[in-house]
Structure formats: C-alpha cells, structure tokens
Amino acid sequence: xxxxRFLDNSISSWMAGEGKHSDIVxxxxxxxARNLNGYRFPLAFTEDEAxxxxxxxxxxxxxxxxxxxxxxxxxxxxDVSELSRQVLVEKHLISPKLANSPMTGSVLLSNDESxxxxxxxxxxIRIQCLFPGLQIQEAYxxxxxxxxxxxxxxxxxxxxxxxxxxxxxxNTGTGLRASVMMHLPALxxxxxxxxxxxxxxxxxxxxxxxxxxxxxALGNVYQVSNQTTLGKSEEDIxxxxxxxxxxxxxxxxxxxxxxxxxxxxxxxxxxxxxxxTLSFARIMATDEAARCLSDVRLGIDIGLIEDVxxxxxxxxxxxxxxxxxxxxxxxxxxxxxxxxxxxxxxxxRLQKEEKQKTKGEESE
Amino acid sequence: MICENCxxxxxxxxxxxxxxxxxxxxxxxxxxxxxxxxxxxxYKQDPLSLHQLLSNWFGQTEQQPMQxxxxxxxxxxxxxxxxxxxxxxxxxxxxxxxxxxxxxxxxNVFKRLHNGNTTHIGKAPGALGEKIAIKKRIEAIRxxxxxxxxxxxFEEAAKLRDEARDLESQLSTGGDQTDVN
Numbered sequence: 001x002x003x004x005r006f007l008d009n010s011i012s013s014w015m016a017g018e019g020k021h022s023d024i025v026x027x028x029x030x031x032x033a034r035n036l037n038g039y040r041f042p043l044a045f046t047e048d049e050a051x052x053x054x055x056x057x058x059x060x061x062x063x064x065x066x067x068x069x070x071x072x073x074x075x076x077x078x079d080v081s082e083l084s085r086q087v088l089v090e091k092h093l094i095s096p097k098l099a100n101s102p103m104t105g106s107v108l109l110s111n112d113e114s115x116x117x118x119x120x121x122x123x124x125i126r127i128q129c130l131f132p133g134l135q136i137q138e139a140y141x142x143x144x145x146x147x148x149x150x151x152x153x154x155x156x157x158x159x160x161x162x163x164x165x166x167x168x169x170x171n172t173g174t175g176l177r178a179s180v181m182m183h184l185p186a187l188x189x190x191x192x193x194x195x196x197x198x199x200x201x202x203x204x205x206x207x208x209x210x211x212x213x214x215x216x217a218l219g220n221v222y223q224v225s226n227q228t229t230l231g232k233s234e235e236d237i238x239x240x241x242x243x244x245x246x247x248x249x250x251x252x253x254x255x256x257x258x259x260x261x262x263x264x265x266x267x268x269x270x271x272x273x274x275x276x277t278l279s280f281a282r283i284m285a286t287d288e289a290a291r292c293l294s295d296v297r298l299g300i301d302i303g304l305i306e307d308v309x310x311x312x313x314x315x316x317x318x319x320x321x322x323x324x325x326x327x328x329x330x331x332x333x334x335x336x337x338x339x340x341x342x343x344x345x346x347x348x349r350l351q352k353e354e355k356q357k358t359k360g361e362e363s364e
Numbered sequence: 365m366i367c368e369n370c371x372x373x374x375x376x377x378x379x380x381x382x383x384x385x386x387x388x389x390x391x392x393x394x395x396x397x398x399x400x401x402x403x404x405x406x407y408k409q410d411p412l413s414l415h416q417l418l419s420n421w422f423g424q425t426e427q428q429p430m431q432x433x434x435x436x437x438x439x440x441x442x443x444x445x446x447x448x449x450x451x452x453x454x455x456x457x458x459x460x461x462x463x464x465x466x467x468x469x470x471x472n473v474f475k476r477l478h479n480g481n482t483t484h485i486g487k488a489p490g491a492l493g494e495k496i497a498i499k500k501r502i503e504a505i506r507x508x509x510x511x512x513x514x515x516x517x518f519e520e521a522a523k524l525r526d527e528a529r530d531l532e533s534q535l536s537t538g539g540d541q542t543d544v545n
Contacts, residue, residue, distance in 0.1 A: 035460055044444045044458035122456070144487075156489040157460035160496060162470070163484025165460040169470075170477055172463075173484045204479050230474055231481020336384065 006073070006109060007087050007327060019133015023301040024249050026181045026221065026314070027132055029092075030139040032147055033166045033175035034125040035157040041167040042103065042120050050104040050120050057119045060153045061108050061146075068149060070115065072108040077101065083332075086323030092130065097121050115142065122167045123175075125150065134245060136178060136238050144234075163230065173230030178241050182248060185220040185298045186255035193222070196248065204228040205244055219290030219317065224248065256302055271299035275308070279350045283336075284343035289320050308350070316346055367393035369400065441465040495535060502531050 019025070035041060036056075039049045058074050065071055077085065077098060085099040094107045098121040105120035118126040127146050131139040150156075157165040163173040171177070187193050197207045206227045209217040224245060226237045259267050274295035277288070297313050299305030318324060320342050326333050329341055365375040373393035379400075381388045392400065439448045444458030448466050451457060463470065471482040488496050505528045512521035 037460060040444045040459035041457060043454065043456050044446065151489045158489050158492060159460075159463055159484075160488075160492075161467070161483055162463050162474075163486065163488075165457070165463050167456050169455070169457070169473055172474065173478065173481075174486045228478045228481065230478035231483055231485055232478075233486040235486075334384065 006075075006091070006093065006113065007084055019131060019135050021249050022133035022310075024182055024184070024252050025134040025245065026183055027130055028135045028139045029131075029177075029179045029181070030127075030129045030136075030143040031177040031179075032125075032127040032143050033123040033164065033171045033177075034127070034147070034150070035165055035167070036124050037155040037157045039124065042101070042105075042122060042124065043167060045103070047103055053124050054104050054106055054119050056154065057117070057125055057150070058106060058108060060150055061117060064149045064153075068145065070110050072110055072115075072117075074106055074108050076104070076106045078104060083323060083326060087327050090321040090323045091318060094118060095121055095126075115146065117146065123171070134180060134242075134249075136180070136242050136245075140176075140178065140234070140238055170227070171229050174232070174234050174237065176229055176234055176237055177225055178238055179223050179225030180241065180245050181221060181223050182245070182252075183219075183221050183294065183297060184248070184252050185294050186259055187248075187252050188217070188220045189259065190255045192251070192255065193217075196251070200224060200244060200248075201227075203240070203244060204232075205241065218287060219294040221290075221294070221317075256298075260302060268299075268304050271295045271304055275299065275305060275350075278346050280347065281343050283339045284320075284346060285339050286320065286322075286342070289342060289346060290317070293317055293320075312349060316349060319345065365391055367391065367396050369393075369396035439465060439469070498531050498535055502528050502535075505531070 019028075036053060039045055039053055042050070045053075054076075061072055062074060075088075077094070080088075085094070088094045088107070089096050089099050091113070093109060093113060093116050095118065098105055098107065098118050101120065103120055105118070107119070108117040109115070114130055116128045116130075118128070127143050127150075129139045129142040129146075131142075159165055164175040166172050166175050184193065187196065200207050204227050206225055208223045208225070209221070224241070226232075226241055228237070274292035277284075278292045278296060293313055293316055296305060296308060297310065300308055300310055300313075319328065322333075322338060325338050325341050325345070328345065333341060367373050367375045368390055369392050373395060375391035376394050377392050377397035379390045379392060379397065381390065440446070441458060441462045442465065443461035446454075446458035446462060448469060451462060451466065457463065474482045487493065505524050509521050509524040509528070512518070512524060
C-alpha cells in the first residue's frame with residue numbers, strides 16, 4: 001500500500017476521542033525495545049548488518065499478517081523525502097532518530113496506524129502500539145502479541161541477569177515503556193503541575209511534554225511514563241502506571257470542578273476568547289495555537305462550549321505542526337508564512353464547523 | 365542607558381532575539397527582563413544528558429587511585445570493540461555482548477538508573493523463558509529441601525531431591541518435550 005495515505009491524512013485512529021477517560025487521557029502508548037543476537041546495535045553496526053536486520057524483521061512481520069490479522073505497510077525510510085519523514089514524525093508514527101538515521105531502516109505500519117514497528121532505530125526492533133483513551137492493558141496485549149510472533153522466528157538478545165538487552169541502559173530489562181498522554185489544563189491553571197511532577201518522579205515515573213524528552217508541555221498535554229524497566233515485571237509496571245494515571249485523572253477532575261465553582265465566568269470568558277482567536281486570528285504561532293486548542297478542548301469537556309467536535313481539535317493539534325503545514329501548502333514555508341498559513345487552516349477548519357452548526361439550526 | 369520597556373530604571377540586561385535571521389538587541393532593567401523573558405536559561409548541552417550522568421556516577425564510585433581506574437576503564441568488548449569508557453561517554457552499548465564484557469561494572473550503573481534494581485524480573489523469550497521458569501522451580505525446591513533437612517524430615521528431602529533431579533534432566537535435554545503438569 002502506498003505511503004501517501006499515511007501522509008495525506010492527519011487523522012489517526014487514536015484521535016477518535018474514544019476509550020476510557022478520553023476527556024482527559026488522549027492516548028495510551030506501549031513500546032517494546034528488542035534486539036537480535038549476532039548483530040551489533042544500530043550505533044555500532046555496518047550498513048550490511050542494517051540491511052540484513054531490516055530484511056529479516058520486515059519479512060517476518062509481513063509473513064505473520066494472517067496470524068496477527070493485521071495488514072502492514074512497509075516503508076523504507078531512505079525512499080521517503082525529508083518532508084514526508086517530518087510528517088511521519090509529527091504523527092508519532094516514527095521517531096526523529098529513525099527519520100534522521102543514515103543507515104537502512106524502515107517502519108511497518110498497520111492500516112489504522114495503531115501499530116508501528118520501527119526497524120533499526122536506536123534498537124533493532126521497536127514495537128509501538130497506540131490506543132485512544134486510557135487502555136494500558138489492551139495496548140500491552142497488542143504489543144505482547146507482536147512480540148511473541150517475532151520471538152518465534154528471530155533470535156532475541158537476552159540475558160538471564162539483565163533481561164532484554166537494549167542499546168540504552170535505561171531500557172534494559174523489560175524494554176517496556178508504557179505511557180499515557182494526558183490533557184491537564186485545570187491542574188496547570190491552578191498551578192499544581194509542578195508538585196505533581198515532583199511526586200510522580202519519586203515513584204519511578206516520568207512526566208514529559210507532548211513531543212517527548214525535553215519538550216515543554218505544549219497545550220497542557222503531558223506524557224506520563226514508567227522510568228524503571230529493570231527489576232520490575234511487566235505487570236507491575238503497567239499496574240503502577242494505571243494507578244498513578246487514575247489518581248491524576250481524579251485530581252484533574254477536582255481542579256476542573258473547583259474552577260467551575262469558583263470562577264465560572266472568568267473561565268468561560270477565557271475559553272471563549274480562545275475559540276474566538278482560533279476562529280478569527282490571522283497570525284498564529286505554534287504555542288499560541290496549542291494554548292487556544294487546549295482551552296477550547298477544556299470548554300467542550302466541561303460543557304461550556306458546545307458543537308465543536310473533539311476529533312477536529314485532535315486533528316488541528318497534528319496538522320498545525322510545521323511539517324504538516326508545508327505538506328498541505330505544497331511548498332516550504334518560513335516561520336512567519338507558516339504562522340499565517342496555520343491561522344488560515346485553523347480558521348477554515350473551525351468555520352466549517354460553525355457553518356454546519358448554523359445550517360443545522362436553521363433547518364430545525 | 366534606560367530600560368526600553370519601563371523607560372524608568374537603568375538597563376542592565378541585554379536580550380538578543382533572532383527573528384527571520386535578523387538579530388535584534390533589546391536592553392531592559394532586571395525587573396522588566398524577568399517579566400518579559402522569565403524562562404531564560406543558558407546551557408550548552410542537553411540539560412540532562414544521560415552520558416554525563418553516567419560518567420559522573422561512575423566517576424564517583426571510581427575515584428580511587430589512578431592505577432585502579434585505568435585498567436577498569438580499559439575493558440574492551442571483543443565483539444564491537446567498544447571500551448567501557450566509550451560506553452560511558454555515549455551512554456549507550458555497542459552490542460549485546462557489551463553486557464557480558466562489562467557485567468561486573470554494570471550493576472553499579474543500573475542501580476542508579478532503575479531505582480536500585482540490578483536483575484531482570486519478568487518476561488523472557490520463548491525456549492529460554494521456559495528454561496528460566498524451570499531453573500527458578502529448581503531453586504525453590506532446593507531451598508525447601510534444605511528446610512526439610514534442617515527439620516530432619518529426610519523422606520521429604522529425598523522426594524524433593526528426586527523432583528529437582530527430574531527438572532534438571534529436563535533442562536539438559538532441552539525443555540521442549542517437557543510435560544508440564
């Protein structure tokens with residue numbers, strides 16, 4: 001299947017706004033890192049090794065599509081233009097590391113984009129499963145199934161003392177990273193996030209911004225994931241993440257209730273101003289767009305703003321990124337051109353929504 | 365010079381902004397600079413790069429005399445050619461065999477990365493997964509056997525010994541034909 005369908009469409013299955021607690025937890029991701037015996041890790045291997053690994057992993061997975069009941073598209077990173085790679089990164093389907101790798105590597109994508117297997121990223125194999133809402137067990141079951149299929153055919157690098165051997169010592173052991181992406185505007189507004197981040201990090205978990213390590217929490221979206229991978233079983237890692245996530249959800253709901261109770265008018269004003277900005281602004285930088293989208297999303301969640309579809313907000317969050325904008329524009333854009341084009345797209349997207357709404361009202 | 369923002373206090377901070385490739389210099393007093401650019405942090409590298417942490421940790425435990433430090437850091441993995449120093453500098457392993465080559469030094473690193481843990485618990489791949497399960501069972505039986513001997517219940521101990529032997533023979537014939545009851 002052609003790569004175009006993955007590039008043209010800014011909607012992935014995780015954006016549907018489904019799943020448990022989907023008003024707060026946007027998505028759940030499970031990642032397993034695996035390596036093969038007999039080849040050096042990608043940091044040290046030769047192009048010849050890279051090629052062999054790519055072939056054997058890709059063919060194993062493509063052959064298993066019946067067993068997995070899943071169709072995969074195999075995309076060789078080297079065959080793809082730089083802009084297209086950036087779009088794949090912005091959709092979280094590949095990592096920046098794989099996009100920039102000089103060696104042979106590929107990504108195998110399931111048609112609904114919920115599964116992506118990266119070959120020759122930092123490790124030989126990275127299995128990733130992305131589910132909407134809070135579905136830690138479901139996403140792990142999926143990843144585990146893929147892992148077992150690959151395990152049957154390929155010699156995994158494993159050590160009785162250290163577990164699954166990975167390129168980075170922070171992944172050694174289970175090679176499992178479980179993460180949930182959460183929208184926490186009320187905790188941010190009430191300035192509780194710093195305290196929560198400190199507590200979470202004491203429990204062997206990490207909080208990051210939406211775009212991974214080191215990134216800021218753009219649009220109040222935070223990613224919570226396990227840090228410990230060694231000396232803790234898969235079940236315990238998942239159970240701990242589940243319980244911490246549920247507690248954060250609880251705190252966020254409390255904060256939302258408190259905001260509504262004590263400053264409903266100020267809140268409503270702020271959220272509608274953001275909707276206004278999104279609908280009418282002519283220049284829109286990424287951080288402002290992210291902040292406004294966050295406000296509108298909160299407005300929908302607490303019932304202050306009606307008739308805007310969450311799916312559209314999810315989609316906006318993805319296509320407002322530089323790579324996507326340029327893909328849509330069909331040309332490269334500098335920063336200020338991008339800010340204008342972003343404002344235009346957001347405006348159009350939300351006004352389309354508005355028109356449909358007014359039409360609906362007229363016909364009633 | 366007076367602050368460009370409040371036009372009252374003397375300017376003490378210079379902020380250089382790059383916009384569309386052009387540099388702009390702004391001069392502010394400390395108060396205005398703080399409110400306009402509250403997140404100004406200067407760092408040359410990643411604020412928290414892993415290899416820096418690894419080297420520091422390792423450095424702490426290895427700050428003994430030089431003679432001791434030298435040979436330790438000279439350990440080289442015979443498969444990828446990376447030395448342990450190379451591993452510490454990169455913060456990454458070169459190949460799976462590095463784990464074997466640096467086995468003695470690694471618990472020190474893992475302890476700090478994984479909350480004090482140094483040994484894997486959890487899933488293991490296919491046949492090895494079964495083997496590990498059998499080994500764990502043998503260990504459990506052995507410790508039960510010791511208890512039995514301590515309490516002088518020798519019949520019980522003999523039974524456990526036979527059980528452990530059975531499991532051991534399964535290990536040596538390869539766990540495939542094992543009939544797990």
